[in-house]
Amino acid sequence: MLDNLKDNLRSALKKIVGASDINEELINELCKDLQRALLSSDVNVKLVLEITKNLKERALKETPPKGLPKKDHIISILYGELSRLLGYSGELLKNTDKKRIDEKIINFHPDRQNTILMLGIQGSGKTTVVAKLARWLTKHGYRVGVIGADTWRPGALTQLKMNCSKINSIVYGEEENKNALEIVKNGLVFFKEQAIDIIIIDTAGRHKEEQRLLEEMRSMHTIVTPDHVFLIIDGTIGQQAFNQARIFHENAKISGIIITKLDGTAKGGGAIAASAATGAKVLFIGTGERIDDLEQFSPTSFVGRLLGMGDIKALLEMARSLEIQSDENQSKRLLSGKMTIEDFYAQMENMGKMGFRNVIENLPGLSNFVKDDHLDVLQEKMEKWRFIIQSFTKEEKRNPDSINESRRKRIARGSGVMEHDVKDLIKQYNNSKTMMKQAKGRQMHGLLRRFGLG
Incomplete structure (x- = not known):
C-alpha cells in the first residue's frame, strides 16, 4: 500500500539515520527528499511546502529532550508533521473493543437505532464499502441493517444483497421502485420493527456537478436526519x-470520510491529506478487495508504518477481528522448541489470515528487510505445504526427521509437488523450531499469544 511513498520516505530517513553530523545542509536535503516523496503521491503543493517549512524550522531551532539524540528528535518531528498532515489533531486514539468504539471515532446512541447515510461519486466503491462497514460494525457487536437506495446504477441492489449475504446483514430494497426517497422511508419503517442497532443507507453515486442528485441527497438528509x-x-x-x-460537506454535513482503493494507487497520500484538510475526519481506509479489508484509520499509526516504525496495535486489532485464537499448549511447544510441524503450519496459516504483508509491515523495523517478492514466494509455498502435510503419516507429523528419501518421494507423489518442495518445508520447519527455541522469554511469549500465532 502506497509503496512509492513508503520507499521514498524511508530512503530520506536513511540519510538522517546514517549521518555522522546533523547540520543545515542535511536538513535541507531531507526537506527536498520529503517534498519529492509527497508531491509524487499527489499531495497538494501548498501542504507540502507548509510541512517542510515546519520541519526545517523545528529541526534547526528545537533542542532535543534530555537524553534524546538529535537525529532521533528530527525523526520524531518528521513523524509528528506527517501525522498532522494526515489529520492528527493531538487527541489520543483508544483501542476498539466490542461494543465500545472511541467517541472520537464514531459515537452511536445506545438507546435507539442509529442511521448512517453513505455518499460518494459513482465508481468510488461505495456499495462495496457499505458491506465492508456492515461487516466491521458486526464484528464489534452491532446488529446492522442496510437500505439499498441506489436507483440509478443497474444492478446496485443485486450487488449489495450479494455482498451483505456474506455477513448475514439484512438488506431492504425495492427492485422496481425508482423513487429513492420513498425506498428510504419504507426501509426505515421496515427496520423499526427489527432488532437492529445501526441502519446503513446506500445511495446513488453522484458528482459535484449533478444538481438533481445533489437535491435528492439534501432531501434524503432531511428525511433521514442521519446520525x-x-x-x-x-x-x-x-x-x-x-x-x-x-x-459534499456543504450539502450534507459530512461527519467522516472513508478512502478506498489505497492498495492500488500512488496518489493515496494525496487523497488522505486532501480529505483531512477539509476538517472532516478520515475514519477508515480500504486496503484490499476482501470483505475484511477495511481498516480504522489512525494518522499516527499510518505514518508509523510508512516510516517503517510498524503498528503493533493494528496487528492486535487484526488478530481480534479475524477471531484468531491462541492455544496455550501450542504456545508452550513453540517456545520450548518442541513444536510439531502442524504447529508450524498453524502459525504460518494465522499469519496468512492477517496477510503476510500486513504482518511484516506492522512489525517495527522488519518491513525494511523483507521484500515483496519474498512474501509472494512464501504465499505460494503455503499452498503447497498444506497438501504436503496432509500427506504425512501420524509418525511423520510427530517426527519429520524420520522422513527419508523413499518417504519423501511418496509424500511428493501424494501431494502433487516436487521432492525439493518437501525438503524445503522440513528445512523451514527446522529453522523456525531453532529460532523459536532461541527466542524464549516472556516478551516473545506474550507477543505470540496476542497475535494468535502460538
Whole structure:
C-alpha cells in the first residue's frame, strides 16, 4: 500500500539515520527528499511546502529532550508533521473493543437505532464499502441493517444483497421502485420493527456537478436526519479529494470520510491529506478487495508504518477481528522448541489470515528487510505445504526427521509437488523450531499469544 511513498520516505530517513553530523545542509536535503516523496503521491503543493517549512524550522531551532539524540528528535518531528498532515489533531486514539468504539471515532446512541447515510461519486466503491462497514460494525457487536437506495446504477441492489449475504446483514430494497426517497422511508419503517442497532443507507453515486442528485441527497438528509454521514472517496483521485469532499460537506454535513482503493494507487497520500484538510475526519481506509479489508484509520499509526516504525496495535486489532485464537499448549511447544510441524503450519496459516504483508509491515523495523517478492514466494509455498502435510503419516507429523528419501518421494507423489518442495518445508520447519527455541522469554511469549500465532 502506497509503496512509492513508503520507499521514498524511508530512503530520506536513511540519510538522517546514517549521518555522522546533523547540520543545515542535511536538513535541507531531507526537506527536498520529503517534498519529492509527497508531491509524487499527489499531495497538494501548498501542504507540502507548509510541512517542510515546519520541519526545517523545528529541526534547526528545537533542542532535543534530555537524553534524546538529535537525529532521533528530527525523526520524531518528521513523524509528528506527517501525522498532522494526515489529520492528527493531538487527541489520543483508544483501542476498539466490542461494543465500545472511541467517541472520537464514531459515537452511536445506545438507546435507539442509529442511521448512517453513505455518499460518494459513482465508481468510488461505495456499495462495496457499505458491506465492508456492515461487516466491521458486526464484528464489534452491532446488529446492522442496510437500505439499498441506489436507483440509478443497474444492478446496485443485486450487488449489495450479494455482498451483505456474506455477513448475514439484512438488506431492504425495492427492485422496481425508482423513487429513492420513498425506498428510504419504507426501509426505515421496515427496520423499526427489527432488532437492529445501526441502519446503513446506500445511495446513488453522484458528482459535484449533478444538481438533481445533489437535491435528492439534501432531501434524503432531511428525511433521514442521519446520525452520521460518511463520504466515500476513491483514493486514486489524489488531491482532487479536497474539492469533492468540500462540495459534499456543504450539502450534507459530512461527519467522516472513508478512502478506498489505497492498495492500488500512488496518489493515496494525496487523497488522505486532501480529505483531512477539509476538517472532516478520515475514519477508515480500504486496503484490499476482501470483505475484511477495511481498516480504522489512525494518522499516527499510518505514518508509523510508512516510516517503517510498524503498528503493533493494528496487528492486535487484526488478530481480534479475524477471531484468531491462541492455544496455550501450542504456545508452550513453540517456545520450548518442541513444536510439531502442524504447529508450524498453524502459525504460518494465522499469519496468512492477517496477510503476510500486513504482518511484516506492522512489525517495527522488519518491513525494511523483507521484500515483496519474498512474501509472494512464501504465499505460494503455503499452498503447497498444506497438501504436503496432509500427506504425512501420524509418525511423520510427530517426527519429520524420520522422513527419508523413499518417504519423501511418496509424500511428493501424494501431494502433487516436487521432492525439493518437501525438503524445503522440513528445512523451514527446522529453522523456525531453532529460532523459536532461541527466542524464549516472556516478551516473545506474550507477543505470540496476542497475535494468535502460538
